[in-house]
Amino acid sequence: MPLFGFLRGIFRPKCPAEFSSGNRGRPGLPGAREDVVPGEQVERPPFPLGEIVKPASRFYRSLRKGTGRARHVEPRNLEPPHLSPFGGMTPQEREVLASNLTKSLDENLKIVMDIFHAPRNADLIVRKFDIRAKNGTKEAALVFISGLVEETTIRRDLLGPLMKINLTKHKVNVSIEEACRRLVPELQVKTGRTFSEVVGAAVEGKTVLLIDGDTGALIVETRSVEHRSVEESPNEAVIRGPHAGFVENIRTNVSLVRQHIATPQLVSEYMYVGARAHDPIALVYIEGIVNPKLVEEVRRRILNVRADSAGTIPQLVHLIEDHPNNPFPTIQLTERPDKVASMILEGHVAVIGNSPAAMVLPSTLWGLMHSSEDHYIHFIPASFLRFIRWGALFATFYASAFYVAVVTYHPEMIPTQLLFAIASSREPIPFPTGIEVFFMEIALELIREAGIRIPTIIGPTIGIVGAVILGQAAVAANIVSPILVVVIAISGLGSFAIPNYDLVLVARILKFIMILVAAVLGIPGLTMATVVLVTNLFSLRSFGVPLTAPVLPWSRHNPDILIHGPWYSVETRPQNLRPLDAKSRTRLHRLKTPVKVRSGGHGRDGDLT
Amino acid sequence: MNEGTRFRIDDGRIDWVEAAGLVVTFEITKAFLVFPEKIAKEGLTAAWTIPLVSGLLASLFIWVLVVVSKAHPGMNLIQITNYLAGPTVGFIAGVALYLYLMIIIVTGFREVADVLITVYMPLTPLGFFLASAYAVVFYVAFQNTETLARISVLTSTVVVGMAIILAALSIGRYNTDLVFPPLGPGLIPLFKKYGVRQSIYGEFLSLGMIAAYLREPRQVGKVAAVSLGISIFTFTLVVLTCQMVFPIPSLLRVSAPFLRVARVIKLGRFFQRLDSLFVFVWLGVSLLQAAVAIYLASLVLATVFHLQSHKPFVVLNVVAAYFGSWAIPNLAAALTIAFDLARPYGLLLLDIWPPTLLVLTLHKKKQLREGAGGA
Structure with missing residues (x-):
């Protein structure tokens, strides 16, 4: 111990080294400091340390240069980090929060209750009790x-030991340090000194122990939030492969990913977003594979979200994506931990939160059309299914519009017999083709939207019955032609086969634009719309990576873009992600030398030894 | 290990494949309309040799352009001219290139619009069609170099593939007798045409502008070689196909002969009119070609006026091109301006400008060497 080191313990109570890693977290408020206990990765938002350091360093530099007295620079108003839970508070409240706890328990409790607006705010629970010790009760x-807390833990591990123990027998003074060392049998504990730490811990679901006469606080991990159990993802169901999906709890979600990647290199970096809501999120990636610049960029964008709340992960997407005004998805959302794990292994970064969807960064257009199922079946059927999906996307975009263009402007394209069939079926229809198609598409959208809102039990029935009855009734009433019902059905089915929901939404909107353009300018109009669409796609980026990479711009990649190649050929990570480790496996040789077989003796040829 | 390599792909830089796609798209789009007819008129039965031989001749000047670009990496033609010959000459050269590009856009698009309106959309007013098409051109030209280059790779691949497919599907209608006698109008007139029709490769001047955006400036030669090869192949294929399907007298009377080739292909009963699909691709590429031309014209102006971005000029150029397309009275006038006026005289740009710059570059190097020696 350094000379006079013991004085530090007098002025500032501190947990012993075995309890605290000494790893300083970033302070949440001016003057605030905290110790982070190993195993609990509490990452406070960045504190504008530079604002304090700058005048000091300027002064130092001026002395070294001999330029005379440094200009006195008042530090600017130190705004609290916008990501702390105190971002929305008044300067007076912030000042109080930044101050240290006092020795008086009553005074401390009064301040804490004021901050929480208790007793009006009935959720804040303050449980007072006595501890008997050498220095009195x-x-x-x-x-x-x-x-937010697990009450059993509080009863069993906090109130129980603290109320029952009689420290007078052991001749021990009661203090936060003693409580941390001897009295509280909890795994994750840390000490606090300021009101900001006490309040911050409470809003996160931790329990704070305050003792009269002590200027410290013991913060104990007691979080327990109700959430549903791990179930199959309803939107990304597969026939083979794992069926687990994410839930509304960040810890569970991260652990689901960890189950797939059991390596110490898997880093889950926790941080908070939103000044008032203080939503926890985790950046998950593999150190040694992911490009550090990508992690840095993701971190930068998330920490720059200046909002009261970032909401759930799908809402956070809109705050950090490259093209917020463009409807095309540039960030992939998935509800499947195995998909996240697979993409993390490729060098992506996942952002996981209290949400049943995680985002994977960066995304590519090709990835949006991939399904988890592709990885669990033979590569030939997997490739075939991908072609079907791309066909479905094109059908959604073009089926109805192409029908309008051909029937209205280019009947010469249609085989004669089909042309007669269409003409005869359209003969009693009073509307132009464009209007007819438009009405039917709107009807389909209505059925689809109503199917979501209707209670689950009758929802599917209404959807099917509605479609069949509506279609038949419309044909019988001579509002639409029978062939059109087939076209609309193809278009509608196509949209259901697209694996990415955000892409489906875009396709559904663009379908109407295509119909409009086809009704006005026929196939040339469709060509023009396609040129705009393709240009738009080629101009998009996802965290700096073009959406159409690695095809255009070309970079080395696995045969896993439009088709899925054989598994033994999947050897490299996508180079558009610039991973630190480019190879995902060493060149895989299939066994050319047969396994040793027994010859002679009792076994037959071909028996494995 | 990729430690230290960039994560974000640099903005505004393109690979050689993308640059080649851009040049090819800009160059070969004109092959699909009246081009075979015009070439057939000049070369008769030897018409297919004109794009082939004049392409080989033009390669000499394109090589000079490559050498000049390589000597000044990261600079476009106008900047090189400014550097070597001063801003006044640079300004004049810039304006000449700008006018050349604008004439190509205006005449080319009028040609596209006229054929489409006549053949496919007879009830649609020309003005409405042109306005819609130019709106698309504006949107595309407003993008950055990278986006344009990437779409160009896609479209050039599709359009060359489409030309090969059409040529292959029409094999049943080929008549090899139609390319004989092989010398067509005779050796001397044919050689004159070879010289003049280097002008069909005038769009290669765009290489001098695009080379400045190459991620690896040394690869400009590769870009030129690949794009010239593809262009010569496509032009020759298109003319040869038209020649072998239609006898010369018919070919001279058919407007847009390659489109007609698409029409005569029979693929059983279901695909009655393959040309509609061809039009889909061809119009898409034409729109992109116009966008590339507008982009290049805007880039020329931005360089001349020392602006960082081409975007302010895109609006101006689109409006000018729209009214320019209107100003041309009919398709015949558009063709005369394009083939008999702009391109032959535009050839001067290709044949004089890069060689002059090469001479100046060599002179400058000599001066610098002497200066260094003297010091």
Whole structure:
């Protein structure tokens, strides 16, 4: 121990080294400091340290240069980090939050209750009790928010030991340090010194122990939030492969990914987004594979979200994507941990939160058309299914519009017999083809939207019955032609076969634009719309990576773009991600030398030894 | 290990494949309309040799352009001219190139619009069609170099593939007798045409502008070789196919002969009119060609006026091109301006400008060497 080192313990209570890693987290407020306990990755938002350091360093430089007295620079108003839970508070409140706890328990509790607007705010629970110790009976209190904590843990591991123990026998003074060392049998604990730490811990679902006469606080991990159990993802179901999907709990979600990648190199970096909501999110990636610049860019964008709440992961997407005004998805969302794990192994970064969807960055157009199923079946059927999906995408975009263009402007394209069939079926229809198609597409969208809102039990029935009855009734009433019903059905089915929901939404909107253009300018109009569409696609980027990479611009990649190649040929990671480790496996040789077989003896040729 | 390599692909830089796609798209789109008819009129039965031989002749000047670009990496033709010959000459050269590009856009698009309106959309007003098409051109030209180059790779692949497919599907209608006598109008007139019709490769001047955006400036030669090869092949294929399907007297009377080739192909009963699909591809490529031309014209102006971005000039150029297309009275006038006026005289740009720059470059190097020696 350094000389006079013991004085530090007098002025600032501190957990012993075995409890605290000494790894300083970034302070949440001016003057705030905290110790982070190993195993609990609490990452506070960045604190504008430069604002304090700059005047000091300027002064130092001026001295070294001999330029005379440094210009006195008042540090600017130190705004709290916009990501802390105190971002929306007044300067006075922030000042209080930044101050240290006092020795008086009553005073501390009064301030905490004021901050939480208790007792009006009934969720804040303050449980007072006594601890008997050598230095007399000390008043103590537990502070937590009802509903966010596991009450059994508080009863069993906090209130129980603290109320029952009699420290007078052991001649021990009660203090936060002693509580941390001897009294609280919890795994994740840390000490706090300021009101900001106490309040921050409480809103996160932790329990804070305050003791009269002590200027410290013990923060104990007691979080427990109700969430549904792990179930199959409803939107990305597969026939083979794992059936687990993400849930509304970040810890569970990260652990689901960890089950697939059991390596110490899998890093889950926790941070908070939103000044008031303080939503926890985790950046998950593999150190040694992912490009550090990608992680840095993701981190930068997330930390720059200046909003009260970032909401769920799908909402956060809109705050950090490259082209927020463009409807095309540039960030892939998935509900499947195995898909996230597979993409992380390729060098992507996943962002996971309290949401049943995780985002994977960056994305490519080709990836949006991939399904998890592709990885669990033979590559030939997998490739075939991909072609079907691309066909479905084109059918959604063009089926109805092409029908309008051909029937209205280019009947010479249609075989004569089919032309007669269409002409005879359209003969009693009073509307132009464009209007007819438009109405039917709107009807389909109505059925689809109503199917989502109708209660689950009758929803599918209404959808099918509605479609059949509506189609038949429309044909019988001579509002639409029978052939059109087939075209609309192809278009509608196509949209259901697209694996990415965001892409489906875009396709559904663009379908109407295509119909409009085809009705006005026929196939030339469709060509023009296609040129705009393709140009738009080629101009998009996902975290700096072109959406059409690695095809255009070309870079080395696995045969896993339009088709899925054989598994033994999947050897490299996508080079458009610039991974640190380009090879995903060493060149895989299939066994050319047969396994040793037994010859002679009792076995037959071909028996494995 | 990729430690230290860039993560974000640099903005505004393109690979050699993308640059080649851009040049090919800009160059070969004109092959699919009246081009075979015009060439057939000059070369008769030897028409197919004109794009082939004049392409080989033009390669000499394109090689000079490559050498000049390589000597000044990261600079476009106008910047090189400014550097070697001063801003006044640079300005004049820039304006000449700008006018050349604008005439190509205006005449080319009028040609496209006229054929489409006549053949496919007879009830649609020309003005409405032109306005819609130029709106698309504006959107595409407003993008950055990378986006344009990537789409160009796609479209050039599709359109060359389409030409090969059409040529292959019409094999049943080929008559090899139609390319005889092999010398057509005779050796001397044919050689004159070889010289003049280097002008069909005038669009290769775009290489001098695009070379500045190459990620690897040394690859400009590769870009030129690949794009010239593809262009010569496509032109020759298109003319040869038209020649072998239609006898010369018919060919001279058919407007847009390659489109007619698409029409005469029979693929059983279901595909009655393959040309409609061909039009889909061909119009898409034409729109992109116009966008590339507008982009290049805007880039020329931006360089001349020392602006960082070409975008302010895109609007101006699109409006000018729209009214320019209107100003031409009919298709025949558009063809005369394009083939008999702009391109032959535009050839001067290709044949004089890069060689002059090469001489100046060599002179400058000599001066620098002497200066260094003297010092």
